[in-house]
Amino acid sequence: MSGxxxxxxxxxxSRRVTRLIDTVSRWGFMLPAFVIxxxxxxxxxxxxxxxxxxxxxxxxxxxxEWVGWDNYETVLSDERFWHSLKVTGIxxxxxxxxxxxxGFGIAFLVNADWRGRGAVRALxxxxxxxxxxxxxxxxxxxLDPLWGLSNYLLGLVGIGPLDWFGxxxxxxxxxxxxxxxxxxxxxxxxxxxxxxxLPRDVFEAAEIDGANWWVMLRHVTMPLLVPIIAAAFxxxxxxxxxxxxxxxxxxxxxxxxxxxxxxxxxxxxxxRGLKFAESAAMSIVILVLTMILTGIFLRGTRHLEQRx
Amino acid sequence: MSQDRKTTTAIxxxxxxxxxxxxxxxxxxxxxxxxxxxxxxxxxxxxxxxxMAANDAFAKLWQTVxxxxxxxKYPHIKVTIDGLTYSEHLTKTLLDLTSATPAYDVxxxxxPWTPQIAQTGAxxxxxxxxxxxxxxxxxxxxxxxxxxxxxEWKGVQYGVPLRSNMLLMFYNRTHYKKAGLPEPTPxxxxxxxxxxxxxxxxxxxxxxxxxxxxVSTYFARDQLTPTIWQAILNANGGKLLDADGKAxxxxxxxxATLQTFVDLLKYAPPGAKSHVFTEELTxxxxxxxxxxxxxxxxxxxxxxxxxxxxxxTEEVGIQVMPVGxxxxxxHRGIWSGEISKKTQFPRAAWALLQWMSSKDGERFASxxxxxxxxxxxxxxxxxxxxxxxxxxxxxxxxxxxAQAGQMWRPRLAKSDAxxxxxxxxVARATAGxxxxxxxxxxxxxxxxxxxx
Numbered sequence: 001m002s003g004x005x006x007x008x009x010x011x012x013x014s015r016r017v018t019r020l021i022d023t024v025s026r027w028g029f030m031l032p033a034f035v036i037x038x039x040x041x042x043x044x045x046x047x048x049x050x051x052x053x054x055x056x057x058x059x060x061x062x063x064x065e066w067v068g069w070d071n072y073e074t075v076l077s078d079e080r081f082w083h084s085l086k087v088t089g090i091x092x093x094x095x096x097x098x099x100x101x102x103g104f105g106i107a108f109l110v111n112a113d114w115r116g117r118g119a120v121r122a123l124x125x126x127x128x129x130x131x132x133x134x135x136x137x138x139x140x141x142x143l144d145p146l147w148g149l150s151n152y153l154l155g156l157v158g159i160g161p162l163d164w165f166g167x168x169x170x171x172x173x174x175x176x177x178x179x180x181x182x183x184x185x186x187x188x189x190x191x192x193x194x195x196x197x198l199p200r201d202v203f204e205a206a207e208i209d210g211a212n213w214w215v216m217l218r219h220v221t222m223p224l225l226v227p228i229i230a231a232a233f234x235x236x237x238x239x240x241x242x243x244x245x246x247x248x249x250x251x252x253x254x255x256x257x258x259x260x261x262x263x264x265x266x267x268x269x270x271x272r273g274l275k276f277a278e279s280a281a282m283s284i285v286i287l288v289l290t291m292i293l294t295g296i297f298l299r300g301t302r303h304l305e306q307r308x
Numbered sequence: 309m310s311q312d313r314k315t316t317t318a319i320x321x322x323x324x325x326x327x328x329x330x331x332x333x334x335x336x337x338x339x340x341x342x343x344x345x346x347x348x349x350x351x352x353x354x355x356x357x358x359x360m361a362a363n364d365a366f367a368k369l370w371q372t373v374x375x376x377x378x379x380x381k382y383p384h385i386k387v388t389i390d391g392l393t394y395s396e397h398l399t400k401t402l403l404d405l406t407s408a409t410p411a412y413d414v415x416x417x418x419x420p421w422t423p424q425i426a427q428t429g430a431x432x433x434x435x436x437x438x439x440x441x442x443x444x445x446x447x448x449x450x451x452x453x454x455x456x457x458x459x460e461w462k463g464v465q466y467g468v469p470l471r472s473n474m475l476l477m478f479y480n481r482t483h484y485k486k487a488g489l490p491e492p493t494p495x496x497x498x499x500x501x502x503x504x505x506x507x508x509x510x511x512x513x514x515x516x517x518x519x520x521x522x523v524s525t526y527f528a529r530d531q532l533t534p535t536i537w538q539a540i541l542n543a544n545g546g547k548l549l550d551a552d553g554k555a556x557x558x559x560x561x562x563x564a565t566l567q568t569f570v571d572l573l574k575y576a577p578p579g580a581k582s583h584v585f586t587e588e589l590t591x592x593x594x595x596x597x598x599x600x601x602x603x604x605x606x607x608x609x610x611x612x613x614x615x616x617x618x619x620x621t622e623e624v625g626i627q628v629m630p631v632g633x634x635x636x637x638x639h640r641g642i643w644s645g646e647i648s649k650k651t652q653f654p655r656a657a658w659a660l661l662q663w664m665s666s667k668d669g670e671r672f673a674s675x676x677x678x679x680x681x682x683x684x685x686x687x688x689x690x691x692x693x694x695x696x697x698x699x700x701x702x703x704x705x706x707x708x709x710a711q712a713g714q715m716w717r718p719r720l721a722k723s724d725a726x727x728x729x730x731x732x733x734v735a736r737a738t739a740g741x742x743x744x745x746x747x748x749x750x751x752x753x754x755x756x757x758x759x760x
Contacts, residue, residue, distance in 0.1 A: 059406055059428035080732075145579030146591065165528075165582030168739065248395075254529035255581050256739030257732065271399045272531065273725040274424070 045287075052280035063277075071281035081282060083257065084265035087172075091261060092240055095176045100233060102180065103187025104225075110188065111195045121192070124185040132182070136249025139178045140165070168258035171251050175259050178246050183239065187232050194228030195221075230301035237297060241290050262286060348441070348655030350384030356656045357386040361401050362416040363643065364391030366471065369677045377672055378663050385656045398424065398724060405430035405648050413651035414660060416470055419642050419716060420723035423461045427721045431466045432647040438658040446662055447685075452707035454716075455682035459644035461719065467644035468665035469682035471673075473603045474706040475539055475639035478610065479625045483520055483598035486512050491625065492599075494705065498540065498568060498630045501599075505575040508598035522575035524588040525601040529735035531727045532584070535717070536601050537569040537734055539639045542715045543632030548726070549718055553760030555752035565632075566744035570737055581738055593617040601629060603641055604706070607699050608678040621695050626702050628709055638706040640716040642682070682707075720760050729754045 052071055054063030075081050106124070110117050127135065143150050143164040154160040164174045198221065206220050244263035247253060253260035253268075266286070270279035350356035362370060371389040378387065390412075392400055398421050404410045406428050417425065425431060432438060435448070448456075451469065459467025479492050487507040508522035526533040538548060541557060544565055550556040573580055577591060585602075592600040593610055595618055604626065609616040611624035629637035645661040647654060663669045670681035675692035680703055687704045691697055710716065718726050733751035736742045742750070 058402065058424075059430075061403065061406060144587070146577050146596065161578055163579050163581065166579055166739070168741070251582065252529045252584070254735050254739060256736040256741035257529070258739070258741075260529075268728055271396065272728040274722065275725065 048280045048283055051277050052284050054277060056276045056280075058274065058276075061276075067277075071278045072285070074278055075281045075285065080257075080265065081262075084260050084262040087258070087260055088241070088243070088262045090172060091175060091179075091243060091259075092237075094172075095179050095240060096233070096237065098176065099180050099184050099187050099236060100229065102184045103232070104191045104229065106184065106188045107191030107195055110192055124188055126185075127182045128185050130182070132245035133249045135178060135182055136246045139174070139181075140250050143174060165251055166255050168255055171255050171258045175243075175247055175251060175261075178250060179240070179243065182246070183236065186239075187236060190228065190232040190235070191225075194225055194232075198224050226307075227301070227305045230297075230304050234294065234297050234301060238290075238294065241286075346384055348653060349382060349659060350386075350656065352384060355384040355386050356653050357388065358413040358651070358653050358656050358660065359411055360387060360389045360414040360416065360645075360660070361392055361397070361404070361412045362389050363397060363418070364393055366677065366679070367391030373677050374664065374669075374673060377676075378660060378669075381663060382656075382659055385653075385659060387660060394418075397421075401425065402428065405650070410648050410650050413648055413653055413657045415646050415648065416643050417459065417467065417646055419458045419640055419644075420718065420727065422459045422466055422644065422646070423719055423721050424723060425646070426461045426464070426466050430649055432649050432651075432654060433464045433466065434468065434647070434658070434661075435465045437649075438647070438654055441655045441658050443662055443666075446666060447683075450667075450683045450685050451665075452682055452684060452687075452704070452711070454640055454707045454711040455642045457711075458640060458642035458716070459646060467646035468661050469642050470645045470661070470664050471605065471643035471679040472682040472703070472707075473605045473641040473643070473680065474703060474710065475535060475601060475629060475637075475641065476604045476702060476706060477599055477627050477629045478592060478602055478607075479599045479627075480592070480595065480597065480619065481623050481625055482595075483508060483510070483512060486510060487598070492627060494627045494631075494636060494702075496627075496630045498543070498632055501630045502568065502571065505572075509575050512595070520596050520598065521577040521580075521591075522597070523572050523599045523601070524576045524580050524583050524591050524597050525572065526584050526588065527573060527576070527580050527735075527738045528582045528584045529731055530584045531724070531731045533738070534727065534730035534734045535639045535641075537566055538717075538730075539601070539629050539637040539715060540565040540568055540632065542639075542713045543629065543634060543637030545632070545634035547714065548730075549755075549760070553720065555755045558748045558752035562748050563745045566734065566737055566748060569734075570744060573738060593619060595619060604699060604703060605678055605680060607695075612693075612695050626698055628702060628706050634713065636705075636709050637713075638709050638715055640710045718760070722758055722760055725758055726755055726760070729758070 051063050053066060053068060054071075055065040055067055056062070057064035110121055110124075130138070142148050145151055145161050145163055145166075148164075150164070151161045154162065162170060164170050202220055202224070203216060206216050211220070242263060243261050244267065247259050247261055247264050248267075251259045253264050262282075263286075266279050266282045269275045269282070346354075346356075348356070367389045368391060371387075375387045375389065379385070397418065401412065401415045401417070401421075402425060404412050405415065405425060410430075415425075422431075448465075455469040455472045456465070458469065459465065477492070481491060484491050487504075487510055489504050489507060492501075505522040508520070509518055510520055511518055512520040525536050541547070541562060544561050546559060546561040546565060547556050576583070577596060579587075583591075588597075588600050588602060589606055589610070591597050592602070593616065607624070607626060611617065611619055611621045631637070645664060647657045647661065651657050664673065665682070667683060667685055670683055670686045671689075671692065673679040674681050674686070674696060680699070681687055684704075687700045691700055717723055720726065729751050733742070733747040733754075736750075737744050737747035
């Protein structure tokens with residue numbers, strides 16, 4: 001008895017020590033990553049938040065005077081800020097569904113059994129690895145009304161010439177086309193991986209039950225793919241809201257301000273207008289807005305996953 | 309008599325203070341002792357390395373062609389020139405120069421940027437802080453006033469002109485001949501130019517369709533687009549800002565000149581609304597334009613260098629932009645060299661800038677790297693190549709024109725902010741989103757809010 005009583009505190013101490021060593025070693029492994037994250041992620045965000053409530057001294061690039069919500073009031077009362085948000089909304093409303101539909105559609109085709117699909121799959125990745133600025137320049141050449149290949153080809157079937165960069169609607173279409181060309185392969189890649197991971201037995205069972213191609217797509221494939229579609233949408237959404245470089249390289253936000261997406265607007269206000277404090281306020285507004293919308297999309301994703 | 313003595317005393321006291329301040333500034337700089345570093349110019353055993361920030365359009369050429377020539381005179385100063393993209397140039401140099409240990413000893417700044425950088429206190433005063441090292445042959449008075457003023461702010465000379473550029477009118481003689489029009493002269497008015505423009509939209513290749521247009525220039529949403537309109541505005545006596553920094557362009561002259569600028573699009577090639585530097589230049593060099601309003605520095609690549617143009621030298625004419633009610637037009641675009649206040653090697657940095665802007669440096673640069681001179685003696689002298697003769701004559705005239713009409717971007721700490729507002733609103737007018745009157749009203753309202 002007494003021996004047992006004496007052993008209990010010893011075991012407890014040893015368990016505590018083990019737990020302490022475990023905790024310390026876990027934090028030891030996490031610490032470098034934590035420090036790096038703090039330096040490259042938290043510091044810029046905190047700095048941006050700080051200067052969004054201040055005047056910025058351009059001589060030191062440090063906040064010089066606390067101005068409270070002034071920068072936010074200025075930004076929210078600026079018609080150009082809301083216009084850029086609207087332009088970004090139009091771009092997202094067209095580009096996102098287009099890229100998702102094309103991405104999954106191409107994945108279905110690539111997933112079918114036909115010769116040369118491996119090569120096609122590899123070729124699809126090319127747009128993704130081309131730098132956005134190069135992609136913008138490349139498309140600028142292709143769509144140029146004077147020298148571009150696109151107007152020549154359209155001319156052969158009696159269309160055009162189209163002023164891709166001089167017309168407001170076509171300017172936005174140009175940005176969407178370039179972005180879709182660049183990012184559809186990414187969606188295709190995720191969709192292909194998803195399709196390949198679907199359980200074969202479910203399809204075999206449906207086939208035995210006499211389901212045709214459409215029924216299988218509608219009632220088997222799509223429900224099984226919903227979590228993947230949702231995940232691809234969220235990942236792509238997070239990339240699309242950052243749209244900047246393609247616009248800068250292709251339309252410069254024009255014609256007029258037809259393609260002046262919010263990130264280009266913030267960049268120009270900050271780096272051309274040297275309004276760093278107001279631009280910081282805009283960035284924070286966009287950050288919050290993006291977080292809210294991403295939260296909604298993630299909830300929707302979870303809801304769809306549970307439903308199917 | 310007593311008055312004379314008083315004056316003498318005052319001058320001598322001021323002189324003594326100036327000399328003292330100058331000596332203190334120079335002595336406060338961490339210049340190494342003469343024997344160790346050749347008096348700040350390096351030695352074979354201890355060469356000095358300095359770094360310069362320049363625009364990526366010409367940084368590489370300067371590094372490979374200009375620096376070796378400079379090293380013939382200063383063999384112990386190693387110069388590295390980094391090319392920065394135009395859109396990030398100002399911000400990067402601002403961030404660098406205001407940091408504790410800047411990477412750059414020398415920066416090459418575009419025309420409107422000196423006030424924005426000088427206000428941070430990051431630049432040396434070249435007529436005071438490095439005066440002790442100025443070569444006796446370095447003649448400040450030999451510079452044309454307009455290019456030298458590009459790097460002056462509030463009475464302090466922060467830089468010297470290294471690459472002098474002016475907005476000029478280039479024309480294709482073949483197109484004018486084909487259209488049956490007289491060759492343009494510097495007396496050509498805007499009214500005459502616009503009247504001739506429809507005839508310059510023509511078939512120059514005998515294809516049975518239009519394949520050449522009258523004009524292209526900057527029309528897209530770019531900071532340099534408003535400079536074309538401003539050149540027309542200035543030629544007609546208008547100006548951007550008044551003495552209080554308020555918008556002065558929202559006037560009937562402003563609206564009429566912006567309308568002229570927008571009307572150029574009627575005679576421009578398809579897609580010209582999105583044209584900036586490259587598109588306009590390519591179209592002209594491929595023989596698709598009769599005229600272009602462009603920076604003079606492209607002349608060599610447009611009329612001489614067969615690797616970059618289809619045109620022959622004798623086909624290309626150059627002159628100031630057309631004449632308005634007040635005179636001819638142009639617009640100043642000078643790249644100036646300036647020295648960081650925190651450089652460890654101010655003497656070496658100044659030696660580089662002095663050589664680049666000297667008579668020898670200018671002559672070498674204009675013949676070999678296409679950078680044009682700002683000195684009266686260089687422009688008046690015999691150029692190394694015959695094709696430079698009309699360019700030099702036009703440059704000399706354009707400096708005078710720019711000085712008389714103050715044809716440059718605002719000389720303010722918020723110059724780029726003004727330029728961005730103008731870029732936004734002028735682009736809305738060229739895109740047809742707004743009328744010229746509406747665009748200028750918007751621009752004036754926004755500029756007045758900047759509290760310049």
